[in-house]
Amino acid sequence: MATLALTYVDGRLVITPNGGPALPASLTIVDESGQPVAAYTAAPLTTARSLNSGDVFALDAGRVVIQWNGSKAGILEK
Numbered sequence: 001m002a003t004l005a006l007t008y009v010d011g012r013l014v015i016t017p018n019g020g021p022a023l024p025a026s027l028t029i030v031d032e033s034g035q036p037v038a039a040y041t042a043a044p045l046t047t048a049r050s051l052n053s054g055d056v057f058a059l060d061a062g063r064v065v066i067q068w069n070g071s072k073a074g075i076l077e078k
Contacts, residue, residue, distance in 0.1 A: 011062070 004024075005016045015027075029038040053070040 003018045005018050007014050007016065025042050027040045027042075028036050029040075031037050055068060055070065057068050059066040059068075
């Protein structure tokens with residue numbers, strides 16, 4: 001299992017694996033008391049060419065959120 005390094009790039013948290021070939025399939029974030037506050041699951045990166053009318057996702061790009069609902073996309077300014 002790799003060691004994970006946390007850094008900030010352009011104001012966004014980036015997790016970088018160091019020293020190992022394997023990455024966790026899921027990551028649980030806990031608060032100071034050890035209680036879970038968030039969970040993330042790894043998924044393959046998606047390219048625009050691989051999207052289809054059945055896909056649904058939201059991309060938080062900082063001040064803009066892009067939402068894809070099948071063949072309909074929306075952009076929301078924060």
